[in-house]
Amino acid sequence: MRKPPELTILYRGPLASCDYDCAYCPFAKRRDSPARLRADRDALARFTTWVAAQDFPISVLFTPWGEGLVRSWYRTAMVELSRLAHVRRVAVQTNLSTRLAWLADADLGTLALWATYHPGQVAHDRFLAKCRELHARGVRFSVGVVGLPGHLAPARRLRAELLSEVYLWVNAAEGHVYTDDEAAVWAEIDPLFGYSRTPHRSLGLPCRTGHTVVSVDGDGTVRRCHFVTETIGNLYDGSALRALRPRPCPLPVCDCHIGYVHLEPLDLYRTFAGGLLERVPAAWPR
Ligand code: SF4
Ligand code: SF4
Numbered sequence: 001m002r003k004p005p006e007l008t009i010l011y012r013g014p015l016a017s018c019d020y021d022c023a024y025c026p027f028a029k030r031r032d033s034p035a036r037l038r039a040d041r042d043a044l045a046r047f048t049t050w051v052a053a054q055d056f057p058i059s060v061l062f063t064p065w066g067e068g069l070v071r072s073w074y075r076t077a078m079v080e081l082s083r084l085a086h087v088r089r090v091a092v093q094t095n096l097s098t099r100l101a102w103l104a105d106a107d108l109g110t111l112a113l114w115a116t117y118h119p120g121q122v123a124h125d126r127f128l129a130k131c132r133e134l135h136a137r138g139v140r141f142s143v144g145v146v147g148l149p150g151h152l153a154p155a156r157r158l159r160a161e162l163l164s165e166v167y168l169w170v171n172a173a174e175g176h177v178y179t180d181d182e183a184a185v186w187a188e189i190d191p192l193f194g195y196s197r198t199p200h201r202s203l204g205l206p207c208r209t210g211h212t213v214v215s216v217d218g219d220g221t222v223r224r225c226h227f228v229t230e231t232i233g234n235l236y237d238g239s240a241l242r243a244l245r246p247r248p249c250p251l252p253v254c255d256c257h258i259g260y261v262h263l264e265p266l267d268l269y270r271t272f273a274g275g276l277l278e279r280v281p282a283a284w285p286r
Helices: 034-053 073-081 101-105 124-135 149-161 179-189 194-195
Strands: 006-012 058-062 089-095 111-116 140-146 168-171 215-216 221-223 231-234
Touching: 034 073, 034 111, 034 140, 034 149, 058 073, 073 089, 073 101, 101 124, 124 140, 140 149, 149 168, 149 179, 168 179, 168 194, 179 194, 215 231
Parallel strands: 006 058, 006 215, 058 089, 089 111, 111 140, 140 168
Antiparallel strands: 215 221, 221 231
C-alpha cells in the first residue's frame, strides 16, 4: 500500500445525535436508533484499528454530527489513539457535557479538545468549571462560541473568567452578515474573528485537503474535505492513499474553519502551528 509521509484525517461516522438542543443546529436533541449507534461504534472500531496498523504519522480530528463524547466508544478511541506513538494528535469537537475522568487514561501530549460553549444549553458556572477542570488536568483545548447577538454577553463573561492561557474562538453565525462595528466587538473577544467573519474565496486555490488532509466517513469513503462531495477512494482498500496528490479547491468559497485552515494562501498552518486541529493559535496567550 502506498504510504504518505504524513496524514491528517477528519473523521465523521454515522452518529447524528446530540444531548443538547441548540436552535441553530439540525442535530439538536436528535436520537440515533440502536442500529445506527451500533453501526457508529463498529465503524469507529474499524477506523481506530486501521490507524493503529499504520506506520506513518497520523493526526485525527473527530467532527461528529452531534456529540461523540457522550458515547463510550469515542472516549475509548480518543484514549487508544492518544497512546499510539505514530499518532501526533487526536482531537474532537465537543460540547463538553460529558464527565472528564476518562481523560486520566489518555496521553495528554497527544490528545486535545475543541470545545464549544452553547449558552442556553449549559449554565455559565458549569461550563467554566469544566474548562477549569480541563486546565487542572493538563488537557490542551480551545473553547468557542457561535457569534450570535444573544451570545455576546455570555461570551464576554466567559472570556473574562477563563484563564488567559485558553483561547476563545468565535465562529461567524451561518448566514449572518457582520457590520464593521459588530465584527470589531467580536474581535475584542477573538482577535482572529476576521478569518471567520466572511467566507474565503477558494476556487482554484491550493488547499492541502486531498493531499495531506482527508475526510473519512464510517464506510471508509474518503473525500478531500467535508464540503466537496466527490470521493477520492476508500481508506481500507488503499485506493484513497494512492490517490493523494495536490489539487486546487473546486468550490467557490470555503466558510468553515475545519476547511479553510488547510487553504494554503491563508497561511493558517503558521498561525495555528502546534494546535491546528484543536484550534489553538501558536502565539497564545498574546
Ligand atoms: S451541542 Fe453541537 S451538535 Fe449538539 S445541538 Fe448544539 S450545535 Fe448541535
Ligand atoms: S478550500 Fe475548503 S472547500 Fe475547498 S477543498 Fe479546501 S477545505 Fe474543501
